[in-house]
Amino acid sequence: MTTQNEPVKFAYWVPNVSGGLVISNIEQRTSWDIDYNRKLAQIAEASGFDYALSQIRFTAGYGADNQHESVSFSHALLAATETLKVIAAVLPGPWNPALAAKQIATINHLTNGRVAVNVVSGWFRGEFTAIGEHWLDHDERYRRSEEFIRALKGIWTQDDFTFRGDFYRFSNYTMKPKPIDPLPEIFQGGSSRAARDMASRVSDWYFTNGNTPEEIKKQVDDIRGKAAANNHKVKIGVNAFAIARDTEAEAREVLAEIIAKANPEAVHGFAHEVKNAGKASPEGQGNWAKSSFEDLVQYNDGFRSNLIGTPEQIAERIIGLKNAGADLILLGFLHFQEEVEFFGKHVIPLVRELEARERVAGDKLAVAAE
Numbered sequence: 178m179t180t181q182n183e184p185v186k187f188a189y190w191v192p193n194v195s196g197g198l199v200i201s202n203i204e205q206r207t208s209w210d211i212d213y214n215r216k217l218a219q220i221a222e223a224s225g226f227d228y229a230l231s232q233i234r235f236t237a238g239y240g241a242d243n244q245h246e247s248v249s250f251s252h253a254l255l256a257a258t259e260t261l262k263v264i265a266a267v268l269p270g271p272w273n274p275a276l277a278a279k280q281i282a283t284i285n286h287l288t289n290g291r292v293a294v295n296v297v298s299g300w301f302r303g304e305f306t307a308i309g310e311h312w313l314d315h316d317e318r319y320r321r322s323e324e325f326i327r328a329l330k331g332i333w334t335q336d337d338f339t340f341r342g343d344f345y346r347f348s349n350y351t352m353k354p355k356p357i358d359p360l361p362e363i364f365q366g367g368s369s370r371a372a373r374d375m376a377s378r379v380s381d382w383y384f385t386n387g388n389t390p391e392e393i394k395k396q397v398d399d400i401r402g403k404a405a406a407n408n409h410k411v412k413i414g415v416n417a418f419a420i421a422r423d424t425e426a427e428a429r430e431v432l433a434e435i436i437a438k439a440n441p442e443a444v445h446g447f448a449h450e451v452k453n454a455g456k457a458s459p460e461g462q463g464n465w466a467k468s469s470f471e472d473l474v475q476y477n478d479g480f481r482s483n484l485i486g487t488p489e490q491i492a493e494r495i496i497g498l499k500n501a502g503a504d505l506i507l508l509g510f511l512h513f514q515e516e517v518e519f520f521g522k523h524v525i526p527l528v529r530e531l532e533a534r535e536r537v538a539g540d541k542l543a544v545a546a547e
C-alpha cells in the first residue's frame with residue numbers, strides 16, 4: 178500500500194570509494210576523486226535528485242582500494258551544491274556520538290541544514306580488526322547503534338543531556354550550537370530483524386537492499402506495524418542499480434556484461450564476509466541472506482530491484498516499489514555522471530507523470546466513494 182502521496186524521492190550513492198558499485202572488471206566511467214564527485218553532485222541536483230549518500234569504509238577489499246572519509250567528503254559536496262542533501266555515513270565504534278553530534282551540527286549550520294547521517298552497523302570483520310575496533314556480535318552492534326542514535330537526538334534537542342546506556346554515557350551535557358530546524362535526518366542501513374526493530378524505534382529512515390516489491394512490502398509491513406506500536410514514524414529507502422537504455426535489450430546486455438566480467442574471487446570474498454555477518458544474528462539472516470552470486474556483484478543487491486530496461490519500464494517499476502511502501506529510491510549507476518543525467522532527463526519525468534495519474538485516479542475514487 179502506498180504510504181504517502183508525496184513524490185518518491187531519489188538519492189544516488191556517492192562514489193567516494195574506488196571501484197564503483199559493482200564488483201566487476203567492466204569499464205566504469207566513474208571516478209572516486211573529488212573533482213568528479215563535485216561535478217556529479219551538481220549534475221544530480223540539476224537532474225531532480227534529492228539526496229546523495231556517501232559511504233564509510235576504512236580498509237580496502239573487493240575492488241574498493243581507495244576510500245575517502247564520508248563526513249568530510251559529504252561536506253565538500255554540500256559546499257559545491259545549493260539544494261542537494263547529503264547523507265554522511267557514520268559507523269558507531271570509530272565514531273562516538275559526542276563527536277558525530279558536534280560534527281554534524283556544525284555542518285548543518287555551514288550548509289543551511291542540508292546534511293543528514295546514515296548510521297551503519299558494520300559487516301566487515303576484517304575492517305574492525307584492522308583498525309583495532311572490537312567486533313561486537315550482530316545484535317550487539319544494533320544495540321550500540323540504537324544508543325548512538327538516541328544520544329544524537331538527545332544531544333541535538335536537550336540541554337543538560339544525561340544518558341546511561343551500556344555503550345555510551347552522558348552527564349548534564351549541553352552542546353551549543355544545536356542544529357538549526359529541522360534536525361538532521363537519521364538514516365540507517367540493514368535488513369535483519371534487529372535492523373528493522375531499531376528502525377521501528379528510533380530512525381527517521383530505513384535503508385534496505387534491493388528487492389522485489391513483494392519482498393519490500395513484507396519488510397515495510399513489519400517495520401510500520403512495529404513503529405505504530407511504538408508511536409514512531411519511519412520512512413523507507415530501497416536500493417537499486419539502474420541501467421536505463423533506449424531499448425530493454427541494450428540494458429540487459431549491459432547487465433550480462435557486468436556479470437560476465439565479475440571478479441569471482443572478489444565476489445566470493447565479499448559473499449563470505451556479508452553472509453557471515455548476517456549469520457551471526459539470532460535468526461541467521463541479514464541483508465544478504467538470499468543473495469545469489471549474480472546479486473552480490475552489486476554490493477547491496479541492486480539488480481534485484483530490476484530497474485533495468487527502458488525509461489518507461491523503469492518508471493513503472495519505481496511506482497511498483499513506491500506502492501510497496503518505498504519513500505525513496507537509492508540508485509547506483511555504471512557511469513555515474515552520464516547516467517544520473519540520463520535518469521533525470523528520461524526517467525524522473527515519467528515517474529512524476531505516473532504519480533500525477535495515480536493521484537487523479539485516487540481523487541476520482543475518493544469522490545465516487547463520498
Ligand SMILES: Cc1cc2nc3c(=O)[nH]c(=O)nc-3n(C[C@H](O)[C@H](O)[C@H](O)COP(=O)(O)O)c2cc1C
Nearest residue numbers: 232233266297298299366367368369372384463464
Ligand atoms: C543503503 C546502505 C548503505 C550502507 N552503507 C554502509 C557504509 O557506508 N559502510 C558500512 O560499513 N556499511 C554500510 N552498510 C551496511 C550496514 O551497516 C549493515 O552492516 C548491513 O546492511 C547488514 O545489516 P543486517 O545484518 O542488519 O542486514 C550499508 C547498508 C545499506 C543498506
